[in-house]
Amino acid sequence: MPQTIDFVIKGRRVYTPDGFMPLAVGAQDEKIVTITGLENAPRGREEYDAGDNPVLPGIIDPHTHMREPGYTRREDWTNGTRAAAAGGVTCVLEQPNSVPPVNCAENFRLKREIASAKAVVDFGLLGGAGEGTIHQMAEQAAEGAVAFKTYLWSYPDRSDEFDGIHTIDDGVLYQIFEQAADLGLPSCVHAENYRLVRTFSNRMLQEGRRAPIDHQKGRPVVAEVEAAWRAMIIARETGVQLNLLHISSGSAATAVKAWRGMGGQGVTVETCPTYLTLTEERLNEIGPYAKINPPLRSAEEQEILWDRIADGTIDTIGTDHAPHEFEAKEKGWRDIFAAPAGAPGVETSLRVMLTHVNAGRLSLERLVELMSVNVARVYGLYPRKGAIAVGSDAxxxxxxxxxxxxIDPKRLHVKDPRVARIFEGFEAVGAPILTVVRGKPVMRDGEVIGEPGYGGFISRQN
Ligand SMILES: [Zn+2]
Incomplete structure (x- = not known):
C-alpha cells in the first residue's frame, strides 16, 4: 500500500455487518483497500472525519426512470443523477421504458453511452422483456443487464416507450421467466392485473368520477394481490428469481410472506418510501402530483406494509423516480385519468427513511439492508456495491x-421542481451530508460537486 492513499473516511459509527464501529476506511484507485481502527488510520490525500455521524455504504436506488433517451423535458441523466448524489445515492438502476425502449442490444448500448457521458453517480441498466422480444433477452444480458423488467400491462397507445417490454399474456410471461432463468438474471415485474384495473377504471369513468382520489379507486388492491400471486406461481415453475417491484399494499407483501411460508422460494419484494409514508389522502391534497402506479393506499394497508418491513418480508426500497412535465400533470386536476402517473423520488428517499428511523419505525441497520445491501444482493452487484469491505467500491x-x-421542491435537483410535490412540506429529520462514489466526493453539505460523466456503468460482471 502506498504511504498516502487517495481517500480516507473516519468515523465513530461506520456501518459493518456486525454493527456500527469506530473505524477508518481507506480507498485507493476507487476501491476500499484498508479498514483499521481509528488509532491506525492511514493518511489520505483527501480525508473526511464524520465524527459521530453514521457512515453508511452508498445508497443504491434500484428503480429510476431518468427519461433519457426520449423524454428529456421530464428528466435527464445529468439532472437525475445530480439529484441522486444530493440524496446520498451512489448508484441507480434504471428501468427500460425510455425512447427507444431498452429491449435489444442496440437500444441497450444507446442508453449506456448516453448515461456514461452524463451520469454523476454509477448506474446499472435493466433490460426489457415482453411481447416479441424474448429472443432479444440474451443479447441484453451479454451487454450487461442487471435484470429484466416486464410490465404485466397493455400499452397499445404508448409503443414509443413500452414496445417489447410488456405483456398481459401469461404464456409470454412464462417464456420470459424461463429465458431469464436460463440467463441467470432476475425477472422484475410491475404487478397489477390489467383487466381488473380496466374494469374498475372504466366504472369510474362511466360514473363520471374523475377526481384525484378516483385514481386509487380505479386500481384496487386486489389487482396487485392477484398479479403478485400469479407471477409467483408462474415463476416457480421456471426457477427464475422473481422480483416484485414497487409493491404498494400490505396485502400484496403479505401474499409474498404466505408464499414463502408455503415453501415458495426465489421471490424478492421492493416497496417505495411513498407507500410507507403517504396514503391515498395525499391525492386529495395535491391531486395529480400524488398520482403514481400502483396508487397510494389506505392507512390500514400501509400499517401492514410496515409489518412486512419489520418481519423481513420486504427486501429492498426503490423510489420509482419518474418525473413528468408540469403541463401533463396539470391536466389531472379536471380529469385524474388524463394525467400521467409518476413522481420524483431519488433525492428525497434517504431523508424520508431516516425520518422513519428517528421515529422508531425501523433501525438504521435495517435501512442500510433495504436501501443498499439487499439491493446489491438482488441485482448481483454484491459485494462490489452495498458493502464497506476491502475490495468493494469506495x-x-x-x-x-x-x-x-x-422538503421544499424548489431546492430539489429534478428537472421541473413544480412536479416534485409528493413530499412537499414533509418534515424530514435526518439528511445525507456527504456522498462518495468510488473514493470521490460527489456531494458535500448539500452541494453537488460530482462531474457529469464520472458515473460509470455497473454490471454483474464488472
Ligand atoms: Zn417504475
Whole structure:
C-alpha cells in the first residue's frame, strides 16, 4: 500500500455487518483497500472525519426512470443523477421504458453511452422483456443487464416507450421467466392485473368520477394481490428469481410472506418510501402530483406494509423516480385519468427513511439492508456495491441524523421542481451530508460537486 492513499473516511459509527464501529476506511484507485481502527488510520490525500455521524455504504436506488433517451423535458441523466448524489445515492438502476425502449442490444448500448457521458453517480441498466422480444433477452444480458423488467400491462397507445417490454399474456410471461432463468438474471415485474384495473377504471369513468382520489379507486388492491400471486406461481415453475417491484399494499407483501411460508422460494419484494409514508389522502391534497402506479393506499394497508418491513418480508426500497412535465400533470386536476402517473423520488428517499428511523419505525441497520445491501444482493452487484469491505467500491454516504429540513421542491435537483410535490412540506429529520462514489466526493453539505460523466456503468460482471 502506498504511504498516502487517495481517500480516507473516519468515523465513530461506520456501518459493518456486525454493527456500527469506530473505524477508518481507506480507498485507493476507487476501491476500499484498508479498514483499521481509528488509532491506525492511514493518511489520505483527501480525508473526511464524520465524527459521530453514521457512515453508511452508498445508497443504491434500484428503480429510476431518468427519461433519457426520449423524454428529456421530464428528466435527464445529468439532472437525475445530480439529484441522486444530493440524496446520498451512489448508484441507480434504471428501468427500460425510455425512447427507444431498452429491449435489444442496440437500444441497450444507446442508453449506456448516453448515461456514461452524463451520469454523476454509477448506474446499472435493466433490460426489457415482453411481447416479441424474448429472443432479444440474451443479447441484453451479454451487454450487461442487471435484470429484466416486464410490465404485466397493455400499452397499445404508448409503443414509443413500452414496445417489447410488456405483456398481459401469461404464456409470454412464462417464456420470459424461463429465458431469464436460463440467463441467470432476475425477472422484475410491475404487478397489477390489467383487466381488473380496466374494469374498475372504466366504472369510474362511466360514473363520471374523475377526481384525484378516483385514481386509487380505479386500481384496487386486489389487482396487485392477484398479479403478485400469479407471477409467483408462474415463476416457480421456471426457477427464475422473481422480483416484485414497487409493491404498494400490505396485502400484496403479505401474499409474498404466505408464499414463502408455503415453501415458495426465489421471490424478492421492493416497496417505495411513498407507500410507507403517504396514503391515498395525499391525492386529495395535491391531486395529480400524488398520482403514481400502483396508487397510494389506505392507512390500514400501509400499517401492514410496515409489518412486512419489520418481519423481513420486504427486501429492498426503490423510489420509482419518474418525473413528468408540469403541463401533463396539470391536466389531472379536471380529469385524474388524463394525467400521467409518476413522481420524483431519488433525492428525497434517504431523508424520508431516516425520518422513519428517528421515529422508531425501523433501525438504521435495517435501512442500510433495504436501501443498499439487499439491493446489491438482488441485482448481483454484491459485494462490489452495498458493502464497506476491502475490495468493494469506495461508495459511502454520511448522514446527519439530527438535521431537520422541510422538503421544499424548489431546492430539489429534478428537472421541473413544480412536479416534485409528493413530499412537499414533509418534515424530514435526518439528511445525507456527504456522498462518495468510488473514493470521490460527489456531494458535500448539500452541494453537488460530482462531474457529469464520472458515473460509470455497473454490471454483474464488472
Ligand atoms: Zn417504475
Amino acid at each position: 461508495d459511502f454516504v454520511v448522514v446527519d441524523l439530527e438535521r431537520r429540513e422541510r
